[in-house]
Amino acid sequence: RKEVEQDPGPFNVPEGATVAFNCTYSNSASQSFFWYRQDCRKEPKLLMSVYSSGNEDGRFTAQLNRASQYISLLIRDSKLSDSATYLCVVNPTGGYQKVTFGTGTKLQVIP
Amino acid sequence: NAGVTQTPKFQVLKTGQSMTLQCAQDMNHEYMSWYRQDPGMGLRLIHYSVGAGITDQGEVPNGYNVSRSTTEDFPLRLLSAAPSQTSVYFCASQGPAGVPGELFFGEGSRLTVL
Numbered sequence A: 001r002k003e004v005e006q007d008p009g010p011f012n013v014p015e016g017a018t019v020a021f022n023c024t025y026s027n028s029a030s031q032s033f034f035w036y037r038q039d040c041r042k043e044p045k046l047l048m049s050v051y052s053s054g055n056e057d058g059r060f061t062a063q064l065n066r067a068s069q070y071i072s073l074l075i076r077d078s079k080l081s082d083s084a085t086y087l088c089v090v091n092p093t094g095g096y097q098k099v100t101f102g103t104g105t106k107l108q109v110i111p
Numbered sequence B: 001n002a003g004v005t006q007t008p009k010f011q012v013l014k015t016g017q018s019m020t021l022q023c024a025q026d027m028n029h030e031y032m033s034w035y036r037q038d039p040g041m042g043l044r045l046i047h048y049s050v051g052a053g054i055t056d057q058g059e060v061p062n063g064y065n066v067s068r069s070t071t072e073d074f075p076l077r078l079l080s081a082a083p084s085q086t087s088v089y090f091c092a093s094q095g096p097a098g099v100p101g102e103l104f105f106g107e108g109s110r111l112t113v114l
Helices: none
Strands: A005-008 A011-013 A021-026 A033-037 A043-049 A056-057 A061-065 A070-075 A084-091 A105-110 B004-007 B010-013 B018-025 B031-038 B041-052 B054-057 B062-066 B076-078 B085-093 B109-114
Touching: A005 A084, A011 A021, A021 A084, A043 A056, A043 A061, A043 A084, A043 B054, A070 A084, A084 B054, B004 B085, B010 B018, B018 B031, B018 B085, B041 B062
Parallel strands: A011 A105, B010 B109
Antiparallel strands: A005 A021, A021 A070, A033 A043, A033 A084, A056 A061, A061 A070, A084 A105, B004 B018, B018 B076, B031 B041, B031 B085, B041 B054, B062 B076, B085 B109
16 A cells, blocks of 8 residues: 555546545554645645644645544635645654655646 | 755756756755656655755665755766656755745756656
8 A cells, every 4th residue: 555645636627616635644653744736847835734623724625534544635616726736745753754745636627 | 035946957868877966955954855756656755864964765766876065955966877767856855944844845857868
């Protein structure tokens, strides 16, 4: 089993739709979780951290389910500019560690 | 702010040639790392460094060397390029300040080995 697994998609959704991605991880001791966004042929950039209690940033909501070992990202009212690949990132112990990236889920928002 | 700067952005090599990908950061970050990104494989860690003079291997270190003589610079050397090293390479840094765990990436170096 891969350390971090994501559905590669693509997820094709109309503007204004709500879309959700899940990411599962295998190391139950993992402590830090993140979602990164990567535009086509660009570098990844941090979208948001994922906290145990769940957290929201505008139209984006991230949640963590430790019991089932997955994190999720919900995007409401999708915009064309949300089209990108979303990378799930797991940090086993925090600090300067070898974080593990998922392969990414591609989102295409359609007019 | 420059952040993380990688050069070159594009490079074509012939099998057997050597080259160095340069990476510099101006954020005084202790942690720097090199990843390669291939279709369907995600980002894979090649080498990383937790400070000047300290380096360690990541998931896919074979064929690559690194050194960290200063806090700012972390070059990646391809010793004898092979077609399997055709990839996009990203340098990243991470520091104690800011969002815990946030990695700051360079713009990437696209390498083709013929």
